[in-house]
Amino acid sequence: MNEPIRLDGRVALVTGAGRGLGRAHALELAARGAKVLVNDLGCGLFGDGEDPSVAEAVVSEIETAGGEAASNALAIEKPENAEAIVEHAVERFGRLDIVVNNAGFLRRRPFADHTPEMVDDILAVHVKGSYFISQAAFAVMEQQRYGRFIFTASPGGTRGNPWVTAYGAAKAGIIGLAQCVALAGEPHNITANVISPFAATRMGDAMETKSPQEEIGEHAELLADVLDPRHASAAVIYLASEGCALNHTILTVGGGRVALSAMIIGDGWQMPDGALLTPEAVRDHLPEVLDLSKGTNPTSSDQEGSAFLKPAIKAAMAGHESENRSS
Ligand SMILES: NC(=O)c1ccc[n+]([C@@H]2O[C@H](COP(=O)([O-])OP(=O)(O)OC[C@H]3O[C@@H](n4cnc5c(N)ncnc54)[C@H](O)[C@@H]3O)[C@@H](O)[C@H]2O)c1
Known part of the structure; x- marks a missing residue:
């Protein structure tokens, strides 16, 4: 240990x-000790432009520190590029064990001001980029019978932020993708987990999130340490390690703190005797509907379906039996 x-x-x-x-x-x-393919388009914060020296600089840093790395400046959202990026890693280093789906950019503006092009761009880089990279890498990992995917979500997607509607939708989409990849990978010793980070980066700063500033008050000089991206990297390293048995989880991480973030489903309320649910019943049983005290975190849609519908089937059977008795 x-x-x-x-x-x-x-x-x-x-x-x-x-x-x-x-x-x-x-x-x-x-x-x-990992060999790393450093992919980065080198674009601006809003996805504009490109600059291969951005990825090359990180390769230099890794090499200077005695590590091994190669750079790749392709944009991830095109399926042919995603194929080429994965091929680059395999050709250069002979295999591919760990994929950190991290690239992305942001549009922060009111809901009404998001143009269709902006929505397309944001969904493309986050959802399609993570999708195509993972699909190409999955084929390699399946053959190796080993793989570790780490996807990058955001509190903007898990909890919402009124200024980043397209970004939030994309980040929540990444969670759905990761959950499906986690289940597809299970038989092949491939895991997929998600981090939802807080970090001081150009994107973190552009979010203009009020909460950390308000908490830190006059100790603003501590913010860079609290939001050091390396806190998030610690979770990535753990999730990327062979000894990590986690699959299908979301870890919120930042400021030296890490926690499971889950989409809990409550025990709910069941209409008795298989009767059709009514809007009035939803209204009148809201406390039970909203009660999370017996909440669970199902690990697949099948598991949620079985657990959720079990009481419904029981109620329907009870209704059917009492109908039979009275007829
Ligand atoms: N910083 C935070 O607090 C925070 C919070 C939640 C989620 N995130 C997520 O973390 C990830 C990293 O963000 P960051 O804060 O380090 O931002 P960043 O802007 O500092 O870095 C993102 C990098 O992705 C690259 N990139 C953008 N589009 C690309 C493309 N099409 N192909 C290849 N590379 C591309 C950019 O050139 C840039 O270097 C993003 O997915 C972001 O949504 C960040």
Whole structure:
């Protein structure tokens, strides 16, 4: 248990690894012994432009520290690019064990001001980018019978933020994707987990989130330490390690703190005797409907369906029996 986590012999791909969180993940993966493909388009905060030197600079940092890495500047959201990025990792390093889906950009503006193009761009980079990279990598991992996916969600997607509607939708979409990949990977020793980070990066700053500033008050100089992206990288390293048995989880991480974030379903309220649910019953039983004290966190749609519908089937059977008795 006291052994440090090592990733020697492992090959990792980190998308958007030229800056911010991705850069911190790539540096730590390499420091722990993994060979890293540093992918980054080198675009602006809003997805504009490109600059291959952004990924190259991180490769230099890794090499200077004695690690092994290669750079790739393709945009992740095109399926042919995603294929090429995964091929690059495999051709260069011989396998692919770890994929950190991290690249992305932001649009922060009122709901009404999101144009269809902005919505397309945001959904493309986050959802399609993570999708196509994972699909290409999955084929390699399936053959290896080993793989570790780490997806990047956001509190904007798990909990909502009125200024980032497209981004929030994309980040929640990534969770759905990760949950499906987690189940598809189970028979092949492939896991998929999600981090939902808080970090001081150009994107974190552009979010203009009030909460940390309000909490920290006059100790603003502490914010850079509290929101150091390396806190999030620690969760990434653990989720990327062979010894990590977690699958299908979401970890919120930041400021030296890490916690399970879950979509809990309550025990709910059941209409008796198989009768048709009415709007009035929903209204009149709201306390039971909203009660999370017996909440669970199902690990697949099948599991939720079985647990949720069991009482409904029992109620329907009870209704059917009493009908039979009275007829
Ligand atoms: N910083 C936070 O507090 C925070 C919170 C929640 C989620 N996130 C998520 O973490 C991830 C990293 O964000 P960050 O804060 O480090 O931002 P960042 O802007 O510092 O870094 C993102 C990197 O992704 C690259 N990138 C963008 N589009 C790309 C594309 N199409 N192909 C390849 N590379 C591309 C950019 O060039 C950039 O270097 C993002 O998915 C973001 O949504 C960040």
